[in-house]
Amino acid sequence: MNTVTQTGRQETAAPAIELRGISKAFGPVQANKDISIRVMPGTIHGIIGENGAGKSTLMSILYGFYKADAGEIFINGNLTPIPDSQTAIRAGIGMVFQHFKLVQNFTVLENVILGAEDGALLRPSLSKARGTLKRLAEEYELNVDPDALIEDLSVGHQQRVEILKALYREADILILDEPTGVLTPAEADHLFRILENLKREGKTIILITHKLREIMHITDTVSVMRRGEMTATVKTAETSPEKLAELMVGRKVLLRVDKKPAAPGANVLEVENLRVVDEDGVERLKGISLNVRAGEILGIAGVAGNGQSQLLEVLGGVAHGTGSIRIKGQEIDLTGKHSDAQSRRARGIAHVPEDRQREGLIMDFTAWENSVFGYHHDPAYQKNKFLMDNAAIQNETEGKMERFDVRPPDPNLPAKSFSGGNQQKIVLAREIERNPDLLLIGQPTRGVDIGAIEFIHQQIIELRDAGKAILLVSVELEEILSMSDRIAVMFDGKIMGERLPQETDEKELGLLMAGVNGEVA
Amino acid sequence: MDFATVLQVFDSTVRLATPLLLACLAGLYSERAGIFDIGLEGKMLAAAFFSGAVAAVTGSVWLGLLAGIAASMALSGIHGLASITFRGNQLISGVAINFLAAGLTVVIAQDWFQQGGRTPSLVGGARFSPIELPFAEAVKDVPIIGQTYYQLISGHTALVYIAFAMVPLTWWLLFRTRFGLRLRAVGENPAAVDTAGVSVIGIRYAAVAICGLLCGIAGAYLATALQAGFVKDMTAGRGYIALAALIFAKWRPWYALSSTLLFGFLQAIALRYQNIDLGGFVVPVQFMDALPYILTVVILAGFVGKAIPPRAGGEPYAKER
């Protein structure tokens, strides 16, 4: 067992939750490896780790949503197998999922009683719930209009409904999965007050997050997860953000990229006052201004969900926005006929999207079909007016696959049969070999094996050295620090500030990413 | 048009609306639970045949009704298997069920009765007979009220009254009971039901079973009440009209009553008058036939309010990874 238990003091009470040797695999992916953890009653326990570290999987197992391959669960000292959510609820566990499990066109009351009704008729359940909700609201600052429809509530209020659901089922143990990811700072503060209240009433709380600030702010103990393993459990008071960050990221052999100092030239991309409102009417970009010069990598740091995706989408022609974007001084159409991705490519913008499996590749298409995706109108790929020149594309793909070391180098295999790293290389080869003026690249190494990371970074640097402008979005701070020539930090749809990598560190960037800074750009 | 004619048209409306209403409510249960069902037509047809056949053989319309319901529920079982258990395409499954019914009813009818795909005509106890409500005879000469009571309200078969009683019952079941709450939730967000510790599969199967039950009654009504026996393809698109009525009703029970009455009325008019003369402009009967479908398209296009189907409709439920 590789758990480092640093809780020195002997506890007299049984732990509210104890997991022993939990393992879970999804196909070839080992999401949880032999995880053990003890959470004392009446405490707030944080679980921190990067995206994909296995935190949510672990909690879904505890809630009976997934079945563990191995391991045991103890609730209040008793061995309690949890085959389904029903059992978890009966054992006093409540869970607030990252994506809420609410019925949008039901009222708050209806959502609260769903699955926990008393008897076959609704009326008694509803009036009972109304009373309970009123009491809970007073006790924990959980005010929500019981008759409001969920779809009319703000995200913060919807979250309160989720908490109320758990409390209505008399949960003693509450698990919250990335609860602040979707909240404004004020809403998050309110949530923390609620959690403090719950703790005071003796409830046990597990808080899953990747935000160090929250862990330091509210938890009593914290466990760190990395790549499916639990790397440490410590008392929050006895640790520091720096130590946690180190445990979280590990001594990742992120090979420092050999790169010369940048020799930036003229502006390639100039963005002014860019705004994006999404389908739900939420403003996701709140007036972004930035520029990227030739021969330069601008890294965009930030916690996921602070507008980076929208920035890439608007620049890439996938979403609409307002404001002004200039490429080499030429204004770009943002809403009209030429605002689509085709037109952007024609203007020399290449785009490696954040989610290669959803957007960057058609998973059922072969490698060669994918190697021209988005550029399939190029005359070089046409045999005549009507037909595409598949043979030429296949030929070219073979070359690309060789140059980008895609394995196996077979253009006829479907994209889905390549590993994450090789899929990314297919996308990268397609976008880089177009020799674009500007490369947009999101999460270049997410889900990519270590070997491929180095290669991918090398390719990006080479493109920079060829005098191209690169806009790099990544939630991996280390990647941002090692790759960028300049760093802009995004928070809540705005740029919080710009730094030079040699003049800043993870701590300062972390603060900016958390929205802690006076000088809002 | 005199009052007697009006009453006759309304009376015919009620009779023609009944199978539509039953099928529409059947679809309502299924689709509210997130299972699209374009196989209403097939289930009705199967029920029509088996009810007609069993009633003809046994002479008991009630046994016929049971047989019809059983046949319809068997097809529902196939639909459930395909769309819930095997997470197949619900639309394709519905199409298959419609053809299965269209083919099997004729093949079996030919084998059993050798009358070119029909059952023998039903007589006596093999058919549902009209029920005379209390005092109907006594008040039939009272102008307006008495006539209406006698002509329009009294004198229908049991299934008609059952169909109309199903409307408040459905409303009550959906909006006042635990089962209804869960059923609606499963059609909107099955994950919410699943995380609340309730079986999504169980509720969906229950909904599909109720759908089969009601389609069974609808089909039995066609063969043993509206007409005297089964004839090939006797549903004649009623399953699709019911589907249209369901959209028109925005998946609500009381609206379903009004929309099926409207479509029933259109059928009654089309049946009674071949071409309708509106002051020199003649509305062809074919237009009246097509009107339910045209109306549905207009609704779907969102020109008259927006019909928002249950959010999880058509999607097989699988726990997300």
Added chain:
Amino acid sequence: MERMPKWADVVLIPLISLLIAFILSGLVIIAIGEDPVAAVQMMVKGAVGSTYGWGYTLYYATNFMFTGLAVAVAFHASMFNIGGEGQATLGGLGVAVVCLALPWPHWAIALPVAVLGSALFGALWAAIPAYLQAKRGSHIVITTIMFNFIGASLLNYLLVNVMRPVGSMDPATAKFSEGTHLPTLHDILAVFGIPFSKAAPANISFIIAVLACFGVWLLIWRTRLGYELRAYGKSEPGAVYAGISPVKIIMVSMLISGGLAGMMAVNNVMGEAERLVMNSVEGAGFIGIAVALMGRSHPFGVFLAAILFGFLYQGGAELALWTSIPRELIVVIQALVILFTGALDNMVRVPLEKLFLTLRKEDV
């Protein structure tokens, strides 16, 4: 890593599904007291045992190729077009309008115009549902079903009130003129000295259908449009990322689909009936769904599946003629094919995938 080899996906699964469907159909035949082996023998003899049988088999197959291709093209764009029936009905109207409009001097001149007319009318009938799907999100399945009924009523009206020749009681158009009569396979094969039944309705449309299969294959697998259509069908976010307009793909795929369904009318209206009658499509639009599902939406698969259904149709007609097995048995088989190759695909696929996985593990 692929779960199972491609050939298993493309060939084995449809064959197993088909086998299950046939076994169940055999049980139905047994249940009604007939001998399934004798029935199959009779079907084979009736459908492919003579040039007369072949002539009918290919005539039906021609219809199913068009409607099967129609469904397949839409499937590639992840659209489910159940409106083939209505589109083929309107295609018939298009053919009738063309054939009756002019005193055509020779079929060779009338044919291209009729093909165009049928495709245009078929596409037109698909255009409204397509537009409503693309612009207003109205579900294409429901709207195309509705348009089948509306199409039937429209044609009914036109035949009864407008196109019926004066004095005729029959709701049908007048006979088309001599100059529109298409050469049958008998005529065509006679040129090469091959004898073929004169009575069978198979005609030059069969060749057009085969060309259409080839054309659709080119379109789907060789053109930019086909590339975009398939990309959209697999992933809408991917398509948008690549600058492919969803509205354009929905419209174009449905127009092509409707056009193909409409072209069926060249075979049944112009080639066989030589006038437009009520309900001329006779369910061929729906059989297209079974054909496309069985053929895995590949034109070659559609070609084979259409021949198979042509065989079933003609064989079924023979059965109905000589035994007590009614023609509707074919509808049952069609339903079972749709059920097993379409809706219950996972029932065959999942165990098969597991089997291949264990086999592979044993190899290692």
